[in-house]
Amino acid sequence: MLATRDDQSRPEWRDWAWQMRHRVRSAEGLAEFVDPVVDEVAAVAALADRFRFVITPYYASLMDPNDPECPIRRQVVPRGAELDDPAGLADPLDEIAHSPVKNVIRVYADRIAFCVNNECALYCRYCLRKRMVGDEDWTMRRRELETALAWIRETPSIRDVLLTGGDPLVFSDDKLAWLLGELRAIPHVEIVRLGTRLPVTLPFRVTPELCEMLAEHHPVWVNTHFNHPRELTAEAAEACDRLTRAGIPVGNQSVLLRGINDDTATMKALCEGLVRMRVRPYYCYQAQLLEGTGHFRVPIEDGMALFRGLRGRTSGFAIPLYVLDTPHGKVPLTHPHVRGREGDDVVVETFEGKLWREPNPL
Numbered sequence: 001m002l003a004t005r006d007d008q009s010r011p012e013w014r015d016w017a018w019q020m021r022h023r024v025r026s027a028e029g030l031a032e033f034v035d036p037v038v039d040e041v042a043a044v045a046a047l048a049d050r051f052r053f054v055i056t057p058y059y060a061s062l063m064d065p066n067d068p069e070c071p072i073r074r075q076v077v078p079r080g081a082e083l084d085d086p087a088g089l090a091d092p093l094d095e096i097a098h099s100p101v102k103n104v105i106r107v108y109a110d111r112i113a114f115c116v117n118n119e120c121a122l123y124c125r126y127c128l129r130k131r132m133v134g135d136e137d138w139t140m141r142r143r144e145l146e147t148a149l150a151w152i153r154e155t156p157s158i159r160d161v162l163l164t165g166g167d168p169l170v171f172s173d174d175k176l177a178w179l180l181g182e183l184r185a186i187p188h189v190e191i192v193r194l195g196t197r198l199p200v201t202l203p204f205r206v207t208p209e210l211c212e213m214l215a216e217h218h219p220v221w222v223n224t225h226f227n228h229p230r231e232l233t234a235e236a237a238e239a240c241d242r243l244t245r246a247g248i249p250v251g252n253q254s255v256l257l258r259g260i261n262d263d264t265a266t267m268k269a270l271c272e273g274l275v276r277m278r279v280r281p282y283y284c285y286q287a288q289l290l291e292g293t294g295h296f297r298v299p300i301e302d303g304m305a306l307f308r309g310l311r312g313r314t315s316g317f318a319i320p321l322y323v324l325d326t327p328h329g330k331v332p333l334t335h336p337h338v339r340g341r342e343g344d345d346v347v348v349e350t351f352e353g354k355l356w357r358e359p360n361p362l
């Protein structure tokens, strides 16, 4: 049976397993939450073989039923523009070439991204890993996880492991506890980070039992992925609160997306809302040169202007670092603040456009 907006009054609505079983997967299911436009219906069919279309009922309920430009809707509902992006690449960060063993991506000497599965609660249309997400075959993955764990054990320089995917919180508590236990038994692994969008897309997954289990494997950090202030619901705030009360620092990594969050007022509202939830805005990524996402990309100069507009106008720790990820690591997009060196002084520009000479002998 298809989920509908009316299901919000059912007790099962807050059951994450119910949410996963009743995800929107078709144009018919989408029509239970919004009035789809022709382009959306056509794109669901046209893109079916390219990238999965799946949305949790919770996240679908946040969509404006009458506005196809709704910032929630545009993140997850396919559009025809995805078929028209000749510049886009399948793997813009060259992750395959940075993989010493399957499912491990290593760009830096001391840390890795460990892709533990291929499944998410929903699929974001701008997903950097769209080439690989969408597979639910845990049996195959378990064998591959063992291989990656063996590589980490044999590589003593790895002190920081980011569990990503897909989304590691799609695992059951037992599977995740097994994986964390294996990592914790490796002496040189100092911290484990989880990259998860479930506090945003399925906050009911963040149960007290999950948080209790995570706290047994400290130090555990979580980075989540809010993109728009409309995602900062009471349910999402409760999920983040449970994580932070379990002693887990929670950071946010957003993506700058055209027409969704690429204006100063929206970004400010997002960042200040995150801070109120005790979630630290950490990075805002420039959208990559990724296939099917040309309609989301923002000129870098515009992104830099946006973040300059925040400086001095909100708490410093509410401003994420605007970064470009490259095959050689992240590059902060902040250089226009620095006007150059004059002798022993470095000349910088304040948020008001005034020049300041900072003594800074070489």
Ligand code: SF4
Residues within 6 Å of the ligand: 119, 120, 121, 122, 123, 124, 126, 127, 128, 129, 130, 133, 165, 166, 167, 197
């Ligand atoms: S939750 Fe993350 S990994 Fe999953 S589809 Fe969205 S961006 Fe990709």
